[in-house]
Amino acid sequence: xxxxxxxFDIAIQQYRQAAAYLDLxxxxxxxxxxxxxxxxxxxxxxxxxxxxxxxxxxxxQHNTALxxxxxxxxxxxxVSLPEIKALAMWMTWKCSVVGMxxxxxxxxxxxxxxxxxxxxxxxxxxxFGREIAPVIGPWEDVPAPDVNTxxxxxxxxxxxxxxxxxxxxxxxxxxxPVELGGSQGRVExxxxxxxxxxxxxxxxxxxxxxxxxxxxxGYGNAGxxxxxxxxxxGATLVAASDTRGAIYNPDGIDALELLEFKTTTGSVVGYxxxxxxxxxxxxxxxxxxxxxxxxxxxxTAESAASVRARVVVEAANGPTTPEADQVLEQKGxxxxxxxxxxxxxxxxxxxxxxxxxxxxxxxxxxxNSRLEHQITAAFHEVLRISIERRVSMRVAxxxxxxxxxxxxxxxxxxxx
Numbered sequence: 411x412x413x414x415x416x417x418f419d420i421a422i423q424q425y426r427q428a429a430a431y432l433d434l435x436x437x438x439x440x441x442x443x444x445x446x447x448x449x450x451x452x453x454x455x456x457x458x459x460x461x462x463x464x465x466x467x468x469x470x471q472h473n474t475a476l477x478x479x480x481x482x483x484x485x486x487x488x489v490s491l492p493e494i495k496a497l498a499m500w501m502t503w504k505c506s507v508v509g510m511x512x513x514x515x516x517x518x519x520x521x522x523x524x525x526x527x528x529x530x531x532x533x534x535x536x537x538f539g540r541e542i543a544p545v546i547g548p549w550e551d552v553p554a555p556d557v558n559t560x561x562x563x564x565x566x567x568x569x570x571x572x573x574x575x576x577x578x579x580x581x582x583x584x585x586x587p588v589e590l591g592g593s594q595g596r597v598e599x600x601x602x603x604x605x606x607x608x609x610x611x612x613x614x615x616x617x618x619x620x621x622x623x624x625x626x627x628g629y630g631n632a633g634x635x636x637x638x639x640x641x642x643x644g645a646t647l648v649a650a651s652d653t654r655g656a657i658y659n660p661d662g663i664d665a666l667e668l669l670e671f672k673t674t675t676g677s678v679v680g681y682x683x684x685x686x687x688x689x690x691x692x693x694x695x696x697x698x699x700x701x702x703x704x705x706x707x708x709x710t711a712e713s714a715a716s717v718r719a720r721v722v723v724e725a726a727n728g729p730t731t732p733e734a735d736q737v738l739e740q741k742g743x744x745x746x747x748x749x750x751x752x753x754x755x756x757x758x759x760x761x762x763x764x765x766x767x768x769x770x771x772x773x774x775x776x777x778n779s780r781l782e783h784q785i786t787a788a789f790h791e792v793l794r795i796s797i798e799r800r801v802s803m804r805v806a807x808x809x810x811x812x813x814x815x816x817x818x819x820x821x822x823x824x825x826x
Contacts, residue, residue, distance in 0.1 A: 417706050421496035423732050425503075428808030431799060437824055438816050442502075445495050447471040451541040455534055458527050465534065469517040469542045471551055472498040475818035478549050479515035480505055480756060482556025482585075483563070485534075489518035493706070497727055501756070503811035504749040508788045510760045513815075515551050517542065523558045535563050539570030546571065548581035548767065554759050555585040557705070561597075565590055581766035584759035593762035595777035596755075601635020602778065603754015604725045606785045608640060608699055611721045611746050614793060620644035623660075623697040625719065627651050627689075628704030629668070629678050632725040632752060636701055638665035649687070649695050650678050651704075656692045657684035693717055702729035709734040717743060724748035739802055747804035749811060750785075750792055757784050 422443055429439055449469045454462050468491055471479040481501040494516045501514030519538055523531055545551060555564055568583040568590065580591035588594060595602070612619050622645045626633040629650045637647050647665045649658040654677040657663070663684060671681050679686055693700065693713050700719035702708055706728035709717070714734035722738060723746045724730060730738070730745060738745050761777055764770065772780075788810075796806035 416492040416496075417728055418492040418496040418499075420707075420728065420731060421499045424804065424808060425499065425812070427732070428805050428812055431801070431805070431809050432813055432816065434812075434816055435820065438819050441819065441824070442473065442812065442815060445470050445472045445498055446474065447545065448491065448495065449542065449545055450491065451538070453537050453541055455530070455537060457530055465519055465521055465538075467517065467519040467538050467541060468494045469545055469551070469553075470494045470498040470515060471545070472502045472514040473815060473819075474513040475815055475822060476506060476513055477511035478513065478547075479551040480510070480512040480554070480584075480759065481515035481517065482554045483538075483559050483567070484516075484518040484557035485521050485523045485531075485559055485563075486518065486557050487520065487522045489520045494518055496706075500727055500749055502815060503808060504753050505756055506811035506814045507749050507792065507807050508753045508757055508784055510756060512552075512756070512760065515553070516556075517553060518556070531563070532566055535559075535566040536570040539567035540574050543571050543574045546582060548579055548763070552581070552759070552763060553583055554755070561585055561587045561592060564592075581763050584762040585755075586762075591762070591766050593758055593765060593777060594772065594774035595781070596758050596762060597631070598635045598639070599758035599777075599781060600632040600725070600752050600755035601637075602639055602781060603757065603785050604632060604636035604701065604703075604723055604751055605639040605643070606754070606782055607746050607751050607789050608636065608645075608701070608721070608723045609643060610786055610789045610793075611723060611744055612699070615720060615744055617698050617720060621646060622699055623648045624699040624701060625649040625692060625695050625697045626701045626703055626725075627656075627692050627708065628702065628726060629672060630703065632755075633701060633703030634665065634669045634672070636703070636723075636725055638669065640699075641665045645699065648697060649692055651689050651692050652678050655679040656687050656689045657681055658687045658692075658695065659684040660696075699723060701725050704729070707731055709738075711737050714738050714741075717741070719743060721746070724751045727752065735802065735804060745803060746789075747807050750788060750803070750807045753788070754781055754785060757781055
C-alpha cells in the first residue's frame with residue numbers, strides 16, 4: 411500500500427498488526443475496527459466583516475466499552491473525517507494502554523484559526539459546542555484541547571453546553587482554565603508525560619540522559635514543554651522547528667529561552683546563536699532523542715532512512731507511517747509510540763474529570779506525582795510485553811491496549 415492512503419487506513423493497519431497476536435473473537439475484532447458514532451455538523455457563522463461562512467465540524471466516538479469517550483477538538487484547515495476517525499481510534503488505545511476508564515473520541519472544525527479574530531473564534535467555538543452538545547456529556551463523551559485550541563476554547567464550549575442543557579457541568583470538558591475547574595498541571599501534562607517516557611526509554615537503551623542531544627520537530631505546547639523538562643534532567647536541545655522553519659545549534663539551545671523567544675516573535679526562526687536549516691534536514695540531524703511533536707505522517711520510509719537518533723518519542727499523534735516503522739526497526743531505533751508517549755495529557759484530563767465529579771482539588775505536586783506513576787508503570791508493562799513477545803514497542807502497546815478493550819466488550823456482551 412502506498413503512503414498516500416488515508417490516516418485511518420494507517421490506524422487500521424496498526425490495529426490489525428497487533429490484533430494478529432491476540433486470539434480475539436471475530437465479532438469483537440470487526441467491531442474494534444469501526445467507529446461507533448460519526449457526527450458531521452455544518453453551521454453558518456457571521457464573520458467580523460458581516461459576511462456569512464458555513465463551517466464543517468466533526469465529532470467521532472470510536473468505542474465506549476471502558477467508559478465515556480474522551481478526546482480533543484482541533485481547529486485546522488486540513489481537518490477531515492478520515493483523520494478524525496483515526497485519531498478517535500488512537501485515543502481508545504491511548505486511554506486503554508495507560509489504564510484510564512475511557513474510550514476514544516476526537517473532533518474538529520475545518521478552519522484556519524490563524525486568519526480569524528478572537529471574536530470569530532469565540533463565536534465559532536460556542537456554535538460548534540451547541541452543535542455537538544447532544545452527543546457529549548460528563549458520562550458520554552468528554553472533549554479537551556488539541557491542535558489550535560486551548561483552555562479558553564474549552565471554556566467557551568463548556569459555557570455553550572451548559573447554556574443549551576441548563577445544567578452546571580464542569581466535567582463535560584477537560585483542559586479548562588483552572589478558575590473554571592481545570593486541573594493544576596494540565597498545561598504541561600502532555601510534555602511532562604513525554605519527558606517521563608523519554609527518560610525511561612533512554613535508561614532502557616543505556617543512554618545517559620545527562621548530555622543527551624534532542625531534536626524537537628514542532629515547538630508547540632508538547633514539544634516545548636518536553637524540551638525544557640528534559641533540559642532540567644540534563645539533556646541538550648540542539649534543534650527545533652515550527653510551521654515557519656527550523657533552527658540548529660550543535661552546541662545547544664536553551665529550551666526555556668527559545669520558548670520565550672517564540673512566544674514574543676511567533677516563531678523559533680531567528681533565535682540568536684542558531685542557524686536556519688531546511689525543515690527536511692531536521693529529522694536527519696545527529697542526536698540521541700528525536701521528538702516529532704507536530705502533525706501526522708512526517709516520518710515516512712524515505713525520511714526514516716536518514717534518521718540518526720537512537721530513540722524516537724512520538725509526542726504527536728501518528729507521526730510515523732507503518733513503512734517508516736519497519737525502516738526504523740531495521741536500523742535499531744527504539745520508537746516509543748504516540749499512544750504511550752503522549753498519554754500524559756489524557757491522564758491528567760482524567761484527573762481533572764475526577765476532581766470535577768467529586769469536588770476535589772489536587773495540588774500540582776499531587777497531579778505530577780500521580781502522572782509519573784501512571785505513565786512509568788504503563789511504559790514498563792509495554793516494555794515487558796515487547797521483550798516477551800519480541801515485538802516493537804508500538805505493537806506491544808497495541809497488544810496491551812486492544813486486549814483490555816476487547817475484554818471489556820466481551821464482559822458487556824454483544825447483542826445479536
